[in-house]
Amino acid sequence: MKPISKPLSLIGILLTTQAFAAEEEEAVKLPDVVVSADFRPSTAEKTAVSLTEIDKETIESRGAQHLEEVLGLAPNVNLSSGASRGQFFQIRGMGATSQFSAPLNPSVGLVIDGVDFSRTGGAATLFDIDSIEILRGPQGTKFGTNGLAGTINMRSKEPTKEFSLRAESGLAEYNTRNFGVAVGGTLVEDKLLGRASIYSHKSDGYMNNDFLNRDNTQNQDELTFRGKLRLLASDDFTVDLGYTHLNIDNGYDAFTFDNSRNSLSDHPGQDKQLTNAFALNTNWQVSDAVIVQSTATYLKSDIVYSYDADWGYVGQFDPALGPYIGFERFDRHRENYSLELRALSDKAGRIFNDTTDWTVGLFFLDQDEAFKQNSDFGIFGATLRNGDYNTQNTSIYSQLDTHLTDKLTLITGGRIEYFKARYSDSNALNIGQDEGLFGGKVGLNYQVNQDHFIYSTLSRGYKSGGVNNNAALPVNRLGFDSEYNVTAEVGVKSNWFDKRLKTALAAFYTDRRNAQVENSIANGVQFLEFTGNASSATHQGVEASLDWFLTDNLRMLGSLGLLDATFDKHSFNGVNYDGRQVAHAPKYTFNLGSEYYMNDAWTLRANVEGKDGFYFSDSNNSKSSAYAIVNASADYKHGHYKVRLWVRNLLDKDYATRGFFFGNNPANSYAAEKYVQFAEPRVAGITVSYDY
Template structure:
């Protein structure tokens, strides 16, 4: 919380972000980004990333699971994953560890900040960030002993409890911090068939620990250890689009993840800094659901066991190491990432016939090896030319055994590509508090494999997608630092765009799904935000995203299928917005409220079904008892609006003989209110 002292105007603090190779403040980083800080996370009673992402312009979420865990930025991003291997368009990085496609792990206790980077980040983050990236940073260890204990209660039998402790372990040498947090809720569905109200439950446990070792005067080591155990239910869809499920075998959305990372920062000399990062992640997950949403025995279950290994080594120039007549900072590095995934899928729709059974077991292994570099050339005292390049060797090997709807499957596919990402930009620091920037970037997303044995051979593999993105922005601080504004405009061309298509198998609830390079698309728009202390007691915050993202051309392999050419792409609302206020009545009370929402958007590129636009009202009130205790009452979606986080359009209703396509939606959370008590020491 911000407060005024001695009647001086409150100035907004500089925020250090990690969007570039060199840490910098948000206002001096030449990229469109939204930062959600700890105070905002806690004011919303937010437990998971899905509950704060509406604050970022031109960002959307696809659920189709217990949580919204598939992300879209500027209209780009995967919408779901079943048995097919996929490559993400939006990277998820938690404390430096790649959690892409593992969005269920994005819990928020003891998270200091969430950064949403809009636009391709390929020169720094590689192939997982053609649309952008989301990074989450937990609290760092401190020299002083600090402790936080938090407990909360809310509607739908919501309860949570967490503790974080940190401080000096060895004087002047080792710092540490650890946190553990559990969150439980019955969820927002009532299963009338089973007489239960917890089939869409949330049951999440998160443990994090960090250690900072000052090995020598010039060498610092950071260690991170995480354990995330998600044991959620999945029972979201109904034939009448209500919150009353009729399923007889509701599914689960579970994830058990252990991850470890070590970072080293070595001041090798006055000229060179050497940095390295290594990480390991193992995650086992199960995703299952009742396929007919009724009392038949149709069911899908997808198990995955995934291991990630990564290593990166960078050399950065320090002041004495600048080149070209002391005008240019440089960064060079190498990167290695290996992902080994084993899967087992069972798709059973035999109520429609004895052949409607799929059983697949297989492996999907990818290897990325990259070299990269960046030059920051000071053309003048105020003007910097940024030039970056990344060359990446990508290899993927897929193999499966089993059968797909009575068709034997023994698919073996290999992908081998050399990928190229680049960035060219100009940053002009007009004044100390005003940055103007432009950039031209080339992002990439590697090709992949469709594993459905019933597809023709020419649809079994798809190629790399590339995107050229031009962006210009203006970041400013006004009125003695009490008003911060950001404005960015972008124009992007997607070439060989990877699109997800699906077709229902006639007379069944089963689908044939595949990815293809079916399209070219243009994505253009504007992102704006402001943060303003109008007085030392009253603060206003807001953001606005405008997006025009359309298919210039679209070639579906099935000429009789729906064609979205000329249409807005899926999950790309034309506008998103957020407007909030904070009122610091005195040293004890803080009142907050905000309205956030978005325009209607298409659910898929394979049909014309759309969501409804919506606006949600949220509010909270904090009471600071003394310097240790805080009580917060909060509510989200106060007006109890129904809104969709995932949707389908297909025939699944037996009353219509499975012949009439209808729209089915998964709802976001209803009105939820609660109270949280926090003790800080």
């Protein structure tokens, strides 16, 4: 057997699969995987970072429509819902878990085809996505303030000279139906390549609203269009233009008093966005010594996020306990643009006696968010507010890769960033911030031989301060300071048995200072959330993976993450949380799967993945339960056609992706209780595709 020509997924943490053709004369091997985790593309096993790459075959084998449905394959990675999708991400216990009125201050960057979507996780739809790279640990040198905990980098399929066509249609439970087409190839011989895709995903969702007698108040209605052009202007100069259009019109009706999937809300919410994003990239081989690259991006999003805040209906309980008219809506208009100019050395441009590759760059990002809040909590008051939050990030960065010997390389990189922010609203709240930030890394890489790579890094990540915009908060809660961490990491990546087995192992220790943590104050049905600075926290752990062809037909895949992320010093409302695990930081995450290639036509896959229980918040001790879920699929391929049967969460396990602990039930005198939002139940479907 031999692999198909396209590289498979990562060795770093989870390696997923592609179908193989049977040829007994040649033993199967796992090919190298090219990733873009650093300034220069490299193979995963020679990249000095703990990472997971999830390829398109894995995405398709699950019938996955959004990043939330594959993120469980990556160790020490978690997500939070609080919306129609799990769109708030945490890596090694760091990351935002929700957003209400205040501007989002992410710790995990989300980059889609070069555009920064870090504040808009609902945009991570998956059709025609070729790979997902999940980088763990500070990425300050390359990605700046959004890379404090790590970065998720999604790349759609690139244009090629050869004509290609993919058509896909699927049906699944809960009235789920999908259809998409992608086409690409040469537009002008030897000059212009192109690719375009369009995809529609619709589902009634997984909630029943008993009051309205509807089963689609948590529906999914997502349209994605992607377009790419590549101009081969000359042998030395290329231009890439990318465009993404998203029209998402999802419902949001997730929370109930009895923690069930049966809602009683009379005003179900919405989770909508209309997004247009552009990215223009150039690559110029100036000479044998220097390469110059530039990137310009623009993103515009109109977003609606609303929910029935009381989760009930008027007259549901005794009016003496308070009328049920709670509702809250946030309209956001986001407009971002960025400019980046970078120069890299080629082989003839090495410095310091031809030992050192260099990179230097300039970066500017402007983000503006205008918002409107319309809240009505009945006897507890109403809020109508308009505001604007504008931030600007200006950075300079550089990196040196010094080859001390043929096998030993010293990496030194740094980034200096100036952050400027202005917030104002119709409640006469005005907050300004200006600060200098810096991060970087020092590392040693040792290529023992062609099969074994050892690395060590000491890196500093950072994240700018931010704003709490609720005027009901004390004055000292209206802003919070910047956060930084220092992380030491060592890792080894290896090939065994003539590349039939690939393994990766990383251990890390993070000293987190001035940690930004989400807190909350409950006041009846009013839920006041804010971000503050804890004193410090320590995050340490291990990440391991394997990808192994036990035979030419049987492949085993696995990953394990162990995480101890605890507060060194943190208290809230007089409660001491010293030594407690931080929120959304399960102590273990795991994945174990297998793939069986029966013959040229049939491929079977199954995996089990799960995680330990975790705290929902840094301001109370409410926790989720530990869980494990099973996913499976069976493919039949005939010529250009493929039929795939798939099921996610085969055993129909209930598990939570978001939780609160506060009083929201007047029938219980607003006593504080735990309320959770469930992930999807068992969902099975069929997908038929045609590839040419």
